[in-house]
Amino acid sequence: MSTPLITIDVAQRRLRRLLLVGAAIATVWVLLPIYFLVVNAWSSQEAVNAFPKAFVPEMNHESLSFLLGFDGVLTSLVNSLIVAAITMVFSIGLGAPAGYALARYEFRGKGTFRLLILLTRAFPLPLLALPLTVLYIRLGVDDTLVGLALVHTMLALPFAVLITFSLFSGVPTELEEAAWVFGCTKVQAFRRVVLPIALPGLAASAIFAFVISWNEVFASSVLMIQNRTLTAFLLQNLDVSPMHMKFAGGALLVLPAATFMFLIRKHLFAMWGISNR
Numbered sequence: 408m409s410t411p412l413i414t415i416d417v418a419q420r421r422l423r424r425l426l427l428v429g430a431a432i433a434t435v436w437v438l439l440p441i442y443f444l445v446v447n448a449w450s451s452q453e454a455v456n457a458f459p460k461a462f463v464p465e466m467n468h469e470s471l472s473f474l475l476g477f478d479g480v481l482t483s484l485v486n487s488l489i490v491a492a493i494t495m496v497f498s499i500g501l502g503a504p505a506g507y508a509l510a511r512y513e514f515r516g517k518g519t520f521r522l523l524i525l526l527t528r529a530f531p532l533p534l535l536a537l538p539l540t541v542l543y544i545r546l547g548v549d550d551t552l553v554g555l556a557l558v559h560t561m562l563a564l565p566f567a568v569l570i571t572f573s574l575f576s577g578v579p580t581e582l583e584e585a586a587w588v589f590g591c592t593k594v595q596a597f598r599r600v601v602l603p604i605a606l607p608g609l610a611a612s613a614i615f616a617f618v619i620s621w622n623e624v625f626a627s628s629v630l631m632i633q634n635r636t637l638t639a640f641l642l643q644n645l646d647v648s649p650m651h652m653k654f655a656g657g658a659l660l661v662l663p664a665a666t667f668m669f670l671i672r673k674h675l676f677a678m679w680g681i682s683n684r
Contacts, residue, residue, distance in 0.1 A: 448658035455651040470655035483640035493556035494620035506571025563616035574608035
């Protein structure tokens with residue numbers, strides 16, 4: 408009778424080991440390029456071009472200092488942060504109510520509406536570049552941060568709607584009904600009951616919108632001339648730069664997004680059921 412139990416226990420241990428090995432490989436696969444990016448960004452030009460590479464960086468910040476002192480870099484960095492922040496506000500402000508309506512109400516064409524949201528991502532942005540540019544020039548919002556944020560919101564909004572739809576679908580309606588019984592209005596029940604439960608998912612959706620806006624380069628290059636974001640600015644100025652400057656530019660792109668995700672990590676951990684103290 409004990410043989411089947413021993414066999415199951417051995418199989419579970421093997422499965423656990425395989426999962427740990429897979430997690431380790433995935434971690435190395437993700438972190439190794441970031442590690443080499445940081446190492447080369449904090450190395451001199453000679454160390455970047457040398458082979459084999461040193462495992463520990465020499466902590467030479469000349470490339471980053473030169474890049475940060477380059478005319479227009481800090482301005483484009485601030486532009487990227489502003490556009491990403493506006494994109495987050497617009498995406499959550501528009502996507503969360505739409506996701507809540509999809510999760511809580513039944514109406515004609517609900518399935519079609521969800522399909523149309525996905526179809527908005529079927530059109531590549533380069534295809535819309537010319538009509539968008541003409542429209543923005545006519546409206547007078549070309550080369551403005553708000554105008555670029557609207558384009559980034561268009562890219563992030565479908566994901567925000569679908570993420571919040573799944574999020575609110577997982578919140579039992581009985582909790583809201585109980586709040587109504589105790590005298591809360593629908594708005595109060597949403598704010599006091601649903602919103603605290605949904606906050607981790609909303610944070611994840613905000614991070615997704617931030618990353619989409621931060622990494623987007625095509626619209627930033629086409630629609631912006633004087634007020635370019637960091638990605639468009641670096642693409643324009645580092646195209647023919649030495650390799651150590653390209654590594655410094657890559658690190659400059661990664662660090663703000665990584666810092667933002669680090670600051671908001673507790674909401675992500677709460678969404679995944681991981682305690683963070």
